Amino acid sequence: MSDSTLTSSATSRLSLRDRFLLDARWYRQRGAALSALTFAVIFVVLAIALPGSFLTGRNFGNLLGQLPPLFIAGIGQTLVLLGGGFDLSVGSVISLTSAILALPLHWSATVPMALGAAIAVGLVNGWGIVKIGVHPIIMTLATSSIVQGIALTLLPVPGGIAPAPLVAMVRGDVLGLPLGALWVLVIGALAIGLTHGTGFGRALYAVGANPAAARLSGLPEARIRISTYVISASSAAVAGMYLTARLASSDPNVGSALGLDSVLAAALGGTLLSGGIGGPIGTVFGVGIIGLLNNGMNLAGISPFYQHIVKGTMLIVSVSLFRRKEVGL
Amino acid sequence: MTMPPTIEVTNLSKAFGSTQALSAMLLTGLPGEVHAVMGENGAGKSTLMKVLSGVHRADTGEVRLNGAPVSFHTPRDAQEAGISTIFQEFSLLRNLSVQENLFLGKNGIPAREQRARCQEVLARLGLNIRPETAVEALSVGEQQMVEIAKGLLADAKVFIFDEPTAALAAQEVETLFDLIRRLATEGCTIFYVSHRIPEIFAICDRITVMKDGCYVTTLTTAATDHDEVVEAMVGRPLEELFAPRATQLGQRLLHADQLEGDDLPAPVSLTLHAGEIVGLSGLEGQGQQALMRLLAGFAPATGGALRLGADQVDQLDARRRISLGLGFVPESRKDDGLFPSLSILANMETGSVAPRGLSAWFTKPRAAVEAVMRDLSVKAEDPYQNVMQLSGGNQQKVVLGRWLVAGTRVLLCEEPTRGVDVGAKREIYLRLREFAANGGTVFVSSREMPELIGLCDRIVVIREGRLATEMPATEATEINLLAAAIPGQEDAARTETPV
Numbered sequence: 035m036s037d038s039t040l041t042s043s044a045t046s047r048l049s050l051r052d053r054f055l056l057d058a059r060w061y062r063q064r065g066a067a068l069s070a071l072t073f074a075v076i077f078v079v080l081a082i083a084l085p086g087s088f089l090t091g092r093n094f095g096n097l098l099g100q101l102p103p104l105f106i107a108g109i110g111q112t113l114v115l116l117g118g119g120f121d122l123s124v125g126s127v128i129s130l131t132s133a134i135l136a137l138p139l140h141w142s143a144t145v146p147m148a149l150g151a152a153i154a155v156g157l158v159n160g161w162g163i164v165k166i167g168v169h170p171i172i173m174t175l176a177t178s179s180i181v182q183g184i185a186l187t188l189l190p191v192p193g194g195i196a197p198a199p200l201v202a203m204v205r206g207d208v209l210g211l212p213l214g215a216l217w218v219l220v221i222g223a224l225a226i227g228l229t230h231g232t233g234f235g236r237a238l239y240a241v242g243a244n245p246a247a248a249r250l251s252g253l254p255e256a257r258i259r260i261s262t263y264v265i266s267a268s269s270a271a272v273a274g275m276y277l278t279a280r281l282a283s284s285d286p287n288v289g290s291a292l293g294l295d296s297v298l299a300a301a302l303g304g305t306l307l308s309g310g311i312g313g314p315i316g317t318v319f320g321v322g323i324i325g326l327l328n329n330g331m332n333l334a335g336i337s338p339f340y341q342h343i344v345k346g347t348m349l350i351v352s353v354s355l356f357r358r359k360e361v362g363l
Numbered sequence: 364m365t366m367p368p369t370i371e372v373t374n375l376s377k378a379f380g381s382t383q384a385l386s387a388m389l390l391t392g393l394p395g396e397v398h399a400v401m402g403e404n405g406a407g408k409s410t411l412m413k414v415l416s417g418v419h420r421a422d423t424g425e426v427r428l429n430g431a432p433v434s435f436h437t438p439r440d441a442q443e444a445g446i447s448t449i450f451q452e453f454s455l456l457r458n459l460s461v462q463e464n465l466f467l468g469k470n471g472i473p474a475r476e477q478r479a480r481c482q483e484v485l486a487r488l489g490l491n492i493r494p495e496t497a498v499e500a501l502s503v504g505e506q507q508m509v510e511i512a513k514g515l516l517a518d519a520k521v522f523i524f525d526e527p528t529a530a531l532a533a534q535e536v537e538t539l540f541d542l543i544r545r546l547a548t549e550g551c552t553i554f555y556v557s558h559r560i561p562e563i564f565a566i567c568d569r570i571t572v573m574k575d576g577c578y579v580t581t582l583t584t585a586a587t588d589h590d591e592v593v594e595a596m597v598g599r600p601l602e603e604l605f606a607p608r609a610t611q612l613g614q615r616l617l618h619a620d621q622l623e624g625d626d627l628p629a630p631v632s633l634t635l636h637a638g639e640i641v642g643l644s645g646l647e648g649q650g651q652q653a654l655m656r657l658l659a660g661f662a663p664a665t666g667g668a669l670r671l672g673a674d675q676v677d678q679l680d681a682r683r684r685i686s687l688g689l690g691f692v693p694e695s696r697k698d699d700g701l702f703p704s705l706s707i708l709a710n711m712e713t714g715s716v717a718p719r720g721l722s723a724w725f726t727k728p729r730a731a732v733e734a735v736m737r738d739l740s741v742k743a744e745d746p747y748q749n750v751m752q753l754s755g756g757n758q759q760k761v762v763l764g765r766w767l768v769a770g771t772r773v774l775l776c777e778e779p780t781r782g783v784d785v786g787a788k789r790e791i792y793l794r795l796r797e798f799a800a801n802g803g804t805v806f807v808s809s810r811e812m813p814e815l816i817g818l819c820d821r822i823v824v825i826r827e828g829r830l831a832t833e834m835p836a837t838e839a840t841e842i843n844l845l846a847a848a849i850p851g852q853e854d855a856a857r858t859e860t861p862v
Contacts, residue, residue, distance in 0.1 A: 058460030058497035233470045240456045240467055247454040250418070252439030252468040310458040 065304015066316030110269030118309030128289025131274025136194025156267030160260030242309030447514025504535030613637030690766030756787025
């Protein structure tokens with residue numbers, strides 16, 4: 035009996051379905067496939083239910099303008115989750131970025147300062163988690179509190195004027211697409227290239243699945259895990275710049291909702307919180323699902339309070355589906 | 364055997380804090396030999412192998428590979444020098460493909476070449492797996508082969524196998540042995556670390572025995588026997604390992620009558636009497652676990668009757684059965700048996716919670732636990748010591764002791780001495796016999812047939828989920844137990860089995 039099961043994985047000509055079930059790349063991306071399917075279903079439902087308001091250029095322009103902050107922060111969070119970590123400080127870093135941009139200095143000083151501050155937060159997170167051994171949730175919860183405190187000290191109330199060059203980078207169109215779409219394309223391509231095209235990406239999947247085994251295979255496990263927190267904090271800074279520019283003004287609480295939403299987007303996209311499974315492709319769809327839900331319910335005139343309920347329910351449903359290996363998606 | 368050794372370890376020492384894990388250890392591996400490294404738990408086998416594979420660094424001493432002294436800072440160094448280790452817990456990443464695993468950390472090789480070399484090495488191992496297959500989708504045996512493939516790919520000359528058969532099914536063991544022999548004929552040196560003496564005699568050319576981190580002796584397999592090896596490991600002549608069997612039986616303590624469960628294909632009938640130890644023998648995965656768990660009440664009975672003493676218990680859950688005097692020692696001590704963050708005291712108390720109810724206060728738990736600890740001679744500082752600091756044998760005694768504290772009369776025991784050294788084994792055998800002699804009964808499953816033959820009064824053999832044969836332990840031999848255990852016996856006569 036067991037001989038036949040052995041050879042069944044062996045025959046050179048396999049059905050597409052078997053490849054889908056056996057191959058490692060699909061094994062890591064099943065969640066993304068399910069999430070893409072969900073995205074498509076919601077899209078079709080909205081297109082049928084609200085043809086007049088949903089399928090318009092203006093609506094898509096709106097959507098593409100709103101989604102980049104969540105997308106950028108979600109991509110950073112995805113890399114942390116892939117490496118087996120967790121970053122709760124994303125929202126505070128976004129807020130801190132916004133507060134730093136409101137400082138009475140030239141943008142050529144505030145933009146590098148904001149980025150530098152984010153990298154520092156990422157390094158502290160990574161150092162505490164990897165070198166000291168603090169649990170990721172505790173470590174990033176602590177830094178999140180500290181960073182939020184600094185943001186409020188720098189800018190107690192919303193205000194200030196966003197740097198003009200940044201504002202120019204989020205307003206307007208290029209080749210008929212809103213500039214927000216360009217941010218998504220560039221950052222999405224960078225992230226997908228990094229995870230699927232480089233040795234770093236391969237190592238990241240390895241570290242997330244089993245840090246001890248990765249170390250035995252000669253991978254710089256600690257450095258990789260630390261770098262995910264630096265990447266996450268940096269992308270949070272970029273998200274913060276985008277948000278500030280879009281609002282044309284700074285707000286020390288602007289990121290508060292985005293911290294957990296970034297986890298939501300990654301998880302809806304099929305990235306497992308235990309590490310090593312999923313990736314930025316899924317997060318694209320995860321963010322898309324959240325965007326479509328918000329957008330659809332706004333258009334249908336449903337109270338935004340219900341949106342929280344729907345998002346939470348979606349998360350439980352999708353994550354419990356990803357947990358079932360027999361779901362061949 | 365005049366060939367120069369491939370690998371030569373001299374005078375190797377390694378200390379962890381105040382514990383001297385290795386001192387002045389010697390080991391020589393010749394080209395083309397399978398060399399067993401044996402010793403009790405804690406003898407330093409794993410430390411020695413970890414030094415050779417670059418996980419630990421030796422304090423003093425020398426390792427020579429093909430005559431040249433080497434020193435490894437990382438596992439990678441050892442792999443590149445040609446020493447490949449197949450660890451007990453595989454170092455494969457389950458979410459990556461076979462090819463990705465084989466080339467992990469080796470950048471700059473084009474994907475096409477990776478795939479070709481991967482296919483070539485898989486073919487050398489006789490493995491029909493596509494390089495893209497996720498490790499997750501492979502069987503344990505196949506995963507082990509992929510580990511070996513890593514070594515072949517690195518052109519390793521020395522392979523270290525650490526308890527390689529622990530997780531393998533019988534036919535996978537055969538495949539592994541064929542492969543080890545082939546590696547040896549190709550001139551590789553194989554170090555084989557295992558507790559399983561029959562395997563050692565089946566496959567190894569020489570045996571190095573170590574004790575307390577020191578070198579004891581190196582024996583040639585063809586010129587030694589089981590007893591000499593065990594005596595070298597224990598460090599003293601073998602006393603009688605087992606206590607005398609029961610002379611008379613008491614009343615019926617457990618009686619299963621046509622008991623049915625979802626995981627068993629046929630109803631089971633079984634009777635256990637006070638004073639006896641009954642063994643459950645069979646090949647891997649013939650339903651031993653399902654039967655034990657059905658009796659213990661972790662799986663619901665779907666038919667038949669089960670009596671515990673005078674009480675009908677088949678419809679009761681495990682907690683109620685425990686409060687009526689049942690105890691269950693699970694096979695996997697670390698996963699199912701112990702609470703790793705708790706003290707010995709807390710670990711032993713848990714068995715008494717069920718009979719007393721969750722809201723009851725404990726009276727003098729410490730005195731009761733200490734008495735049992737003394738009875739079982741658990742080696743620990745006091746009952747408040749963390750249970751994970753104990754050796755495997757003492758941990759097993761804690762799991763057994765839990766039921767002694769609870770006043771259990773029927774003890775269901777899976778693999779009583781798994782991962783326990785010879786000295787502690789003897790004590791566990793004596794305690795189980797004592798438990799039975801004091802009016803209890805033990806139903807014990809084990810993979811080790813000599814253990815069942817020596818320990819039990821009667822042995823039942825399970826085959827494809829059915830209790831196939833029963834024999835008195837005095838008449839049982841490994842040969843007739845195995846003969847009764849091999850599946851497909853009746854079927855083979857009736858139908859031609861298609862291959």
